[in-house]
Amino acid sequence: MAYPTLFAPVLNIGNYVETNNQVAGVLWLGGLVLFDVPIIDVGGKKYYDVGQHIYKGNDGWSTQGSRAEQMTINSRVGIQLISNLDNLPNAPADYSAPDWYTTNPDDIALSQQQANLYDNCEGVCYATSESRAQQAYIDESGSGIVDLTVSGGNIDHRIAATVGTNDPFIGYGAGGPFSRRGYGETVNNTGVWNGNLQQGALLQKWNTTDQDNLYARGGHYVIFRRYSFDNDGNINGIYISDYHGSESLWERAAYENRTTILGVNLMDTNEND
8 A cells, every 4th residue: 555644634744633624622534533632723724733643554544553654743843844944935046155064153143044034045054954943943932942153162053063072962963952952852863764753853964874983974964854655664765855945855775874864853842841
């Protein structure tokens, strides 16, 4: 069978399940009926907050199933982040972006600003991902989580930029500062390919599998959208967005044995509270 991914009878974005059914508090999914389910607004759309994962497989809808059959993911802020990306316009023809590899603080700060203006903003990849996640938190809760100040004295900046090796969550790129502050669940390379990422996760790709020399060949910072599955329900890739705009598919066969991908699932509440 072709397993459901993004466009199934309900949209694959959340413990917050989009539906056309407008009966407040009751969600009908074939033979699965859920009661006392609140309707919430995220990113300008209405969702049922089902509070658990739900699945759709050969036997219909259920509260148990495989990752390929899973129709829900976890965080409101992840939904908000992808919604923000989907609504960004393309940059105008005369647009100019900072160099990808700049270390100039003003240019990095400019990348942070342009990240939330244009889909294809280019510029500095970690600054783009971190700033877009920060904006999603602002839109969802009214306040940001991390300190975007571009300074060697700012631990959030050092982690996001992978400057040094001693700070906590170093190597997780733009997602590291969110984890440090209790708003991110780390996912190692094995977990990435086992299906543990949630929509809106921040990803750091390193261009090596050598864990003792992880940063030597550089990498790239992106945002996770969804998994790709083959007809047997196996993960065969991940769809991502970055500063180039739109979305790209990272095929498992090309990435799993040549790179290391570290992820951070964004959380709505502080895990330390």
